[in-house]
Amino acid sequence: MGFFDEPYDLPTAADGRVEGVAKVTGGGKYAAEYKVDGLCHAVLVGSTIAAGKIKSFNLDNAKQVAGVLGIITHLEKPLVPGLADEAKIKEARLGLAVFHTDKIFFKGQPIALVIADTLEDATYAASLVTAEYEKEPAKLDFELALKNIQLTPAGKDRGNIEALNSAPHSVEAEYNIKAEVHNPMEMHATIAEWKADDKLKLFDKNQGVNNVQRTFAKLFNIPVDNIEVISEFVGGGFGSGLRVWPHALACIMAAKLVKRPVKLMLTRPQMFHSVGYRPAAWQKIKLGANADGKFVGIHHQAKNGTSVYENFNEGITRVTRLIYHFNNLKAEAATVPLNLSTPTWMRGPGDCTGDFAIESAIDELSYKLKMDPVALRMKNLALEKHPDNGLPWSTNYINECIEKGAQMINWKDRKATHSQTIEGDWSIGYGMAVGAWNAGRGTASAGIQMQKDGTITVQTAMTDIGTGTGISMQNIAHESTGISKSKIKIELGNSNLPPAPSQGGSNGLSSIGGAVVAAVSALKLKIAEYATMQNEAFKNAAAADILLSDTGVSFKTTNNHFISYTSLWEKNNLNILEVEASSGPGAERQKFAFCSSAAHFCKVRVNRKTGKVKIERLVTVSDGGKIISEKAAANQMSGAAVGGIGMALMEEQLTDERLGTLVGNDFAGYHFPVNADAPIIEVAFINKPDPNINPQGSKGLGEVGIIGTAAAIANAIYNATGKRLRDLPITPDKVLLA
Amino acid sequence: MRPFLFSKSSAINQALAKKNNTTQYIAGGTNLVDLMKKNIAEPESLVDITSTLSAKIEPTAKGLQIGAMVRNTALANDATVMAKFPLVSKAILAGASPQIRNMASTGGNLLQRTRCPYFYDVTTPCNKRKPDSGCSAIHGENRMNAIVGYSEQCVAVHPSDLCVALAALDATVKTQDKSGKTQSIAFKGFHRLPGTTPEKDNNLPANALIHSIELTENSFAKNCAYVKVRDRDSYAFALVSVAAALNLKGNQIVEARLASGGVAHKPWRWFEAEQFLKGKTANAANFEAAANIAIKGLKPLSHNGFKVLMLKGAIETALQQCLNP
């Protein structure tokens, strides 16, 4: 069929991922791994100052390196029509208009791009490029800068927040979270090839090929269909691939300049400032309750860091409106511009941050009320309807998540007061927290191609970033056709395939599932159309009346009029049957509210002498509607939980406040958890279909796995030690000094 | 990375002959290649010494000789080392990752450079990387830096775990220089304090090779421990680490050894605390007293005050673990 340059068949491991074997055998190709004739290499040069202006470059040394083909700077560059003048740059809303400004907004900002025959030459030459700058003072200290930023309302107030003042029990506290970096295993990379003046082919690491296609069609003023984007294998994203970043544009400009295909892969240190991150956040919570534990209200204030050239509001207080009844609610937010690159969505964006503060405060309140934190939450959950828009939940089983999780971890072993269980130098404790996420759905398309032998290929442009999209599409196609899984092939991550939204916000499966079901219906009707020529019984059949199998089609009646695919194909002189269909949200969105949710339970040991926290058990129970692919779903949840351990205990991107340097921007310096830091994550699902969200009844899961994890861990540390730690990450020093 | 010439030497003399100040030896390459990628080390040529130096662990009259090319994994898993010098094995296994330990050599481990983040960022001032450019860490993000033995010029720490054990066990470093001269350097004199020449990490003579490490038999094999406190439980450098070893007669301490990583520009011995423990009963109270002696007079920087408390806890924990190794 030739969708891809180098097609290969993906063997499927027994109940494993469709792409699993290709991935673990090295057969699957990530963006930077494609072989392209005449390929040359580009390497970015970053600014060495954090704020100011470029005065001049010295490119002479770099140009003398053998093999250098060209150097791009803002002074010398190929034309990008969509950035041709100031007005167009504004309109393009690209964030950083790379190589279209002499201004420096952050350290590491690309100021030049060196293109050479080999990666080695390009890298060496790039190290020889220097620039003169006019330095300006840089804003780098988040904690200092946030003090001068006014909060503004984040959504409508509920009731009257003054009611909090007379609440018999209350907690008021501040919470700080350091910036975190996505750091997917695969570094972002682009291979750009101009097939003609107005035809572009890209191998690119991203989470949405159609988004990339649209962005560059606009920037280069060419038809969308003239751009092919291939992202068949994506080695993790966590949100870093939801935007089109400057390096991809830089690579395309380079290919234009040297008239050859060009590859640009970010280095690991460049990954820290090139593709977004979860911004540092400050929060203040005031939470009050009556003596019986009923919440009186919440006042939630939040500020997050952003860049000086773009505003990114993380939406930290969104989750405040989602889980509990707060009759009195006030939410305020602000962003704090800094001389850093622009942050972006990172797994559980906003909610993950906000939820840490709320769930910590609720835990604190539970001790004041002398009430079990599980009981306190149960008492206040908004189980009937979305507390903000008043729509009834289509389904919401957060209470069942809590019950199941409590049972799994033996919550009754938890002591009601802190510091009760001691083993040698270790103090042991339990904690829990919940998380929720507005469950969305977008409009997506899927196609099916059927062969004479009954094999089908299900296709979509959507990317599978490790989320299990491919295996879930196969499962849905199998269930809705009856065709064996071994006869169902999946193709995705290519802009030539039926369009789909980006893989993000836990919307992937929710969106594509319906499209697969719709495409299967279209296939059935098309087959029925041909079958009618052989057997009148198929005339006017509805999709639901048509049964497919590995060998042929039949009608859902007593004598079921079986026709083999072979005879159908031969009688009608068919080659390949092709259908395409789209599906998306509809009127149900006006009738219902939708959410996914999770409860996290944790047992920790804390060493009183060294401050070290060990997670002994971590239980995550979630409501993601119907679970389509249990292994892939469990994998999402345990991966997210490990991300939560990182957020809770070790991940922090420090900035040197004088130099603008990201301190320790590599895998030795930036600590995310490894196996030794995580127990086997115990994952369970409620697994009840949501009848309204989409045909398959599944709600997204990617985000809720991390929303609440950090609070569950911090709450367990309190239960173990009596130390209430409100600043993340909780590294051993903080435990010792608390 | 700057382009470089590469050659392999199978004889020591040959390797020494090739060495000058624009040449560097390369063993496992786990540190040097990173330094080259970040344009911190820019040699014109590399001499591969993986087949130059011994990769054997051999008995000597007084103990053991470890060839400089013995890989960290081989050293940690060697039966004699595990039986007679288990502290060495424990320290190695607390460091890096299996993949890195498979590549890393004994000689290279001694000569690995600091992990001070500014040292690794060529856009920042750093006296160790570029003499007289200033020290970014002393008033910067110095959470991982020194609490003892530092100077105004440099507050970096030596990153090795293996070296902490070797320091505790009074190992000897055997070197050979260009003239063919061999030298035995006592471990405590091998690494340096930064003083006014932080660019110098150690006292290895110019252009010399580390030939081997020698360990002398001792009575510490039964009761020793290595405690490493770090932000994550594998593949992370120490916030503080403690190598502790006790020679016990009943519950009386005949002799004690205490050394730390993550606190100074060199593996640091706590001599006063060792002295205090000599002749004392091995119990929690004496361990705490020894820890208190060690932390007396430490001078933490702006962001690493916690290390004092952590060190105290780590020393107590390590001494306690010596009793139940």
Ligand SMILES: Cc1cc2nc3c(=O)[nH]c(=O)nc-3n(C[C@H](O)[C@H](O)[C@H](O)COP(=O)(O)OP(=O)(O)OC[C@H]3O[C@@H](n4cnc5c(N)ncnc54)[C@H](O)[C@@H]3O)c2cc1C
């Ligand atoms: C991510 C990461 C984490 C790590 N974590 C730890 C840790 O937790 N604990 C720990 O102890 N270590 C850790 N290491 C460091 C690792 O142990 C060292 O990099 C390794 O021991 C160096 O040995 P090598 O043979 O690879 O040295 P190379 O990189 O080959 O050489 C290092 C230096 O020594 C010189 N050299 C090597 N051998 C000789 C010789 N025989 N004579 C003279 N000069 C020589 C080289 O010229 C070079 O200057 C880590 C490393 C990395 C990359």
Ligand code: SF4
């Ligand atoms: S502590 Fe030493 S290595 Fe670190 S910046 Fe200062 S001089 Fe450089």
